[in-house]
Amino acid sequence: MIKHILITGEIGAGKSTLIQRLLTHTTRPVYGFITQRMEADASGFHPIYIHPAGALERVYTTENRIGMCNSQMHGASLEVFNTLGVRYLDAPEDGLIVMDELGFMEAKADLFVQKVFEALDGRIPVIAAVKARLDVPFLNAVRACPNAANFTITPDNRGDLYRQLSAVMDAWASH
Numbered sequence: 001m002i003k004h005i006l007i008t009g010e011i012g013a014g015k016s017t018l019i020q021r022l023l024t025h026t027t028r029p030v031y032g033f034i035t036q037r038m039e040a041d042a043s044g045f046h047p048i049y050i051h052p053a054g055a056l057e058r059v060y061t062t063e064n065r066i067g068m069c070n071s072q073m074h075g076a077s078l079e080v081f082n083t084l085g086v087r088y089l090d091a092p093e094d095g096l097i098v099m100d101e102l103g104f105m106e107a108k109a110d111l112f113v114q115k116v117f118e119a120l121d122g123r124i125p126v127i128a129a130v131k132a133r134l135d136v137p138f139l140n141a142v143r144a145c146p147n148a149a150n151f152t153i154t155p156d157n158r159g160d161l162y163r164q165l166s167a168v169m170d171a172w173a174s175h
Contacts, residue, residue, distance in 0.1 A: 002168050004126040004148035007161075013153045015129035019100050021162055022127060025169035030054040031091035032098035032126075033084075035066065044070050048105070050080060052088050053098035067105045074105060081109035089115045091124050096172070099128035107138035120145045125172045 005022075007015045016034075023030060032053040038060070040046050045068040051058045064084055067076040085106065091097050097119050106112050119126050120142065132152075133139050143150055153161055 001171055002149045003123075004120055004128070004145070005165060005168060006128050006130050006143060006145070006148045006150045007153055007165075008130045008132050008143065008150060009153035010132055013155060014158050015153055016100050018153055018158065018162060018165070019098060019127055019129060022165055022169050023096075023098070025166050025173065026096050027173050028094060028096040028125070029092070030098055031088065031095045032100070033088040034098065034100045035103075037069075040070070046070065050084055050088070053100070069105075076105035076109070078106075078109040078112075081106045081112035085109065085112040086115045089119055091119075093124060095124055097124055097126045099126065101129040101131055102139065102142055103131040104133055104136045104139065107136055113138060116142065117145075120148055127169075 007018060009015050030053050034051050034053050035048055036051065036058070037046050037048045047060070047065050048067050048069065049058070049060050049064050050066045051064065064080060065077060066080045067074055069075070089097060099116065102116065126148070130139055130142055151161055151165065
């Protein structure tokens with residue numbers, strides 16, 4: 001049986017949408033995090049925020065802003081990853097951990113990175129979107145996790161992948 005699911009794909013391929021659809025197949029409490037990139041501000045930078053995966057309401061403040069980026073550069077708030085990000089990854093045994101999305105900005109947030117690998121080494125099921133960057137050692141190590149199965153989503157295989165992974169989610173629900 002698949003222990004953890006890692007979904008990779010290009011920007012806009014449907015990683016986050018697939019995760020949201022798959023979550024309808026779980027009766028487990030959902031933990032973890034969702035990141036959201038907002039429209040660019042007046043300076044041309046996109047603020048990016050982190051939220052608890054199960055939150056119905058989302059706030060957008062400096063306390064949960066994980067970084068800013070444009071097409072040329074980025075700045076990450078390692079402190080937010082190392083506090084909120086770490087807290088969001090705590091889950092009881094009956095939970096499900098969502099990581100949407102793992103990327104390059106958090107690669108130097110040591111506490112957060114450690115917590116990601118603890119989750120991937122643990123017994124609680126994880127479903128994660130992983131940015132399709134091969135030049136980031138952190139992401140390569142995540143994809144190489146022996147307890148996880150990697151799936152690549154494309155516009156052409158979205159439906160088939162949903163059917164395949166919803167069967168995995170159903171199996172998790174029965175255990």
